Amino acid sequence: MRTTLDLPENLLNKAMRVTHTETKTAVIVLALEELIRKSKISDLKKFKGKIELDINLDEIRVRQ
Incomplete structure (x- = not known):
């Protein structure tokens, strides 16, 4: 799409x-x-702190 803009060159x-x-x-x-x-x-x-996830990261990453 063509648009004409007047932008500061510097x-x-x-x-x-x-x-x-x-x-x-x-x-x-x-x-x-x-x-x-x-x-x-x-x-x-x-959403930080508002979503509860029941995730075991060790299990997901196959850690023992």
Whole structure:
């Protein structure tokens, strides 16, 4: 999909250097994927301590 954006050139260049991406499109796609990943992690953190799992890790990992 084609979209016209007005982005700060210095910010875009810095992001490309930091992420070792060669194109503006690639760095924007990477940024969007990372934003989604972080959002999912944040959503999962809401369940911390609220889910009881009856799991024996030693049994699962075949430890004696």
